[in-house]
Amino acid sequence: MIKAQKFTVGNAIKHLIVLTFVVLWTLPTAGLLVSSVRDADQLIVSGWWTALVPTERNEAHRTQSADAQVEENGMFRIDGQLFREGSGRSVVAWGTGPRTLEEYEPGGTWERDDGSRITIESDGSYTWLSDEPFEHTRGIRLFYIAAIPPRFTLANYERVLEAEGIGRAFINSVTVTLPATFIPILIAAFAAYALSWMTFWGRTFFLAAIVGLLVVPLQMALIPVLSTYNWLGQTWISSLGWEPRSYLGIWLAHTGFGLPLAVYLLRNYMVGLPKEIMESARMDGATHFKIFISIVLPLSIPALASFAIFQFLWVWNDLLVAIVFLGQGEGRTVLTAQLRELLGSRGDNWEILTAGAFITMIVPLVVFISMQRYFVRGMLAGSVKGG
Template structure:
């Protein structure tokens, strides 16, 4: 007989495999994003993050010093320098034009126009000679194929936190998220207790309306609600976006908390009423302590939703430099710096660091809160 109590299901392996697959599916890209955030632009464009611990080969085009800086050495005029500047690397081949960028091995002498010659050593030192004095302020192009050792840097985070305006947006996001999480919890807790344990006319209709609001797209209310905020003078202010997130989050909060509170043992509440406790005392001393898993579960959902929100923040807060949130800032970076992947990687990881911390801190309450109300008290 299948599915006997105490016997492991034959599909346990499938469940375990699915869980492992989902963990890997989300963990690997996140780890790759973290690694990329510590790499410079050249390394990101030439190799994937999984090759971050090995040397990478890349074709580079650099310019020498200004020809006017040449110095006379005997009968020749010489211009010297290093193609790697402050970095290090190994030259595999070099060239003097784009048609043959790897025509010469390191140390070879390449003939150029106007009687000039060029040689590039393995360490990147170049030497350009000319029988005539070189003039001009634009450097001579040097084509090279180099092998660059692995390199990790904190410059990306320094630019993000102090040069790209992310820190200001980070603070703005906290300013929006914390009140937008706390306010609906406070309101929903009172409403959930009333709908679960207080008798009054129309209670069933209110519960049905709350369930109906769960499926209403918030986009339908954006423009009417914004017009209302503008008419009462709270448009494009923090108070307006706090109230907007509160309104959009209340249906789920009330529904979740009501199911949990309704599942609490009736004997506890009836005993408290027999002892003369008021509804407020029952709520404050009994309901709130016992409902902490459900409160924490909704807090996780609300915090993650508000932190990652872009639509509501754009509509109700705007895009000014003083009010731009993290998602808006990342959108600006993506729009104006589509090629600066190292900046985008660092910015994205700064953005997800706080939600990850909140989730892993309170995850033990998540399942208990989601299963709230599945078993009613007798």
């Protein structure tokens, strides 16, 4: 039977603080999603929080020429429409100039100096009446405030994926991220088991070196690693027919940068596994490889998933390593690099930037939300267990 939690002021404050942080974390994501599906015209003039209410915009429309007039009961009239059919817009107010937009309400009539009369209705239809035939070759301009109803569309995503190169960059990011996540996990799992349950010369030294590598910034290691990589590329990598700046290069780079943390986390987790299980397996004649495959790996799923999320998010959001080791160009540009190009070339097109940004972050969101329980368990276990 589940006992109901007693209400206290402390619990209420705690829940309120947690709720506040959840809202603050979720609000920017929700705003980005709403902005990415809004109509481009509305996105320019109003914020995402007004997406469900009509927005107002100052506009102008030129009437038809005298060729469109018709005679009716001795009167001459020109009929027209300010809005295209099906737009859902309506007139809030209108006037005779850009500075007198609220001079008339819908249904009001403007008495012109030449004796003609113009009436604009709320649906955007207007009528221009005159006792004398119209002779103008060019219509006059009508100024009004239009109420634009909320409009949502997926056209922003279609344009970004097809015309702006985000679709190809998405595939490139997937091609980079999946192997760059799997390879270091595979290597680190074997290394962590060896450092935890195998006795060999220099084990303490290797463990200390791994811990020391954790404090080395990537930016500091980038230049010597790149120099070595370029030297290898000019010698034997090119002789094998491989291109130095390729997917293989960036996989190796991310593997090297991610291995210290991976080995450290997995080793701290594996060393805390029950010693009795390992001894029983050895008494039954199991080899280290058998113990690793049959016992240690299944028990280490939380730690493996924890680092997988860490590495996946790091590689997916990476820009520096991708530019240095993979470069840019058709078939190479990853999502972060493509989004940076859009920011430079399409900085005024908010509908494109928001759609591209949401595509960039949707995969990490799905991965993290679906595996967050493993992430918390693995990180806590890897941080407190050791020996």
